[in-house]
Amino acid sequence: MNQKGGVGKTTTTINLGHALAREGKTVTLLDMDPQGQVAMGYGVQDDQSGLDEVLLNDISIDASIIEARENLDLIPAGVRLSDFEHVSAGGLKRGHKLRLAMNESSLTQRDFVLIDCPPSSGLLGINAMFAADELIIPVSGDYLSLQGLSRMMQILKRAESLSGHTIKLWLVMTRMQMRRRLTQEVRGRVLKYFPNRVFNTVIRENVALAECPSFGKTIFDYKKKSAGAEDYQSLAQDILQGRTS
Numbered sequence: 001m002n003q004k005g006g007v008g009k010t011t012t013t014i015n016l017g018h019a020l021a022r023e024g025k026t027v028t029l030l031d032m033d034p035q036g037q038v039a040m041g042y043g044v045q046d047d048q049s050g051l052d053e054v055l056l057n058d059i060s061i062d063a064s065i066i067e068a069r070e071n072l073d074l075i076p077a078g079v080r081l082s083d084f085e086h087v088s089a090g091g092l093k094r095g096h097k098l099r100l101a102m103n104e105s106s107l108t109q110r111d112f113v114l115i116d117c118p119p120s121s122g123l124l125g126i127n128a129m130f131a132a133d134e135l136i137i138p139v140s141g142d143y144l145s146l147q148g149l150s151r152m153m154q155i156l157k158r159a160e161s162l163s164g165h166t167i168k169l170w171l172v173m174t175r176m177q178m179r180r181r182l183t184q185e186v187r188g189r190v191l192k193y194f195p196n197r198v199f200n201t202v203i204r205e206n207v208a209l210a211e212c213p214s215f216g217k218t219i220f221d222y223k224k225k226s227a228g229a230e231d232y233q234s235l236a237q238d239i240l241q242g243r244t245s
């Protein structure tokens with residue numbers, strides 16, 4: 001999650017998910033962004049129902065599972081997901097819909113469930129936070145990212161107090177242009193504010209990562225030898241081993 005758009009949330013969900021699945025872990029991706037880019041990134045038709053029906057009409061999650069790769073399946077956003085942001089009935093209970101649906105589904109058996117969030121802190125984001133044990137914030141190497149981070153911390157604290165459970169926080173540096181001084185400066189600051197919470201691996205800016213969704217391919221389908229594939233494979237190892245800097 002990150003309220004800022006374009007920081008690599010969707011790219012990370014797609015490629016980290018595939019990296020974990022390639023390590024033999026069972027992975028499900030949930031697309032909570034109405035733009036529906038997770039299914040597209042896997043070359044799956046995005047015109048079917050998915051989390052929209054789960055949240056709007058209480059259809060079970062298991063009815064919408066699409067197998068996408070070995071060890072990896074996904075629940076698409078569905079064309080009506082944005083309608084859920086405008087649901088006004090139900091008070092705070094509306095925030096727990098995803099968590100309850102997940103608890104009643106086969107997702108409880110999976111090693112990893114990754115939720116791709118929209119760039120907003122509305123009802124969809126709240127549902128994601130209430131359902132999650134851990135939160136990964138992608139941070140790109142510019143100053144506006146740092147500003148967005150303090151806002152994210154406020155949202156996290158609020159979600160924790162409303163839901164009564166703590167959410168483990170992680171950060172990952174994304175879209176990094178290693179030769180830029182600004183990039184190093186931003187990374188330095190993030191490490192200072194969040195010691196032991198920033199994953200070791202830095203995701204470099206890599207053109208293959210931007211190209212592959214248009215072919216319905218992850219970076220591992222598209223260019224296994226690219227910097228992007230190397231970085232997301234390494235990030236998966238960070239997660240499996242708890243490696244931070």
Ligand SMILES: Nc1ncnc2c1ncn2[C@@H]1O[C@H](COP(=O)(O)OP(=O)(O)O)[C@@H](O)[C@H]1O
Nearest residue numbers: 005006007008009010011175204205206209210
């Ligand atoms: N490491 C990267 N290198 C190059 N392009 C990237 C990288 N990460 C993301 N992009 C591109 O940047 C844009 C925004 O990324 P995206 O993952 O959609 O961000 P978000 O989901 O946070 O809005 C997309 O066009 C994506 O292909």
Ligand SMILES: [Mg+2]
Nearest residue numbers: 009010033037
């Ligand atoms: Mg996105």
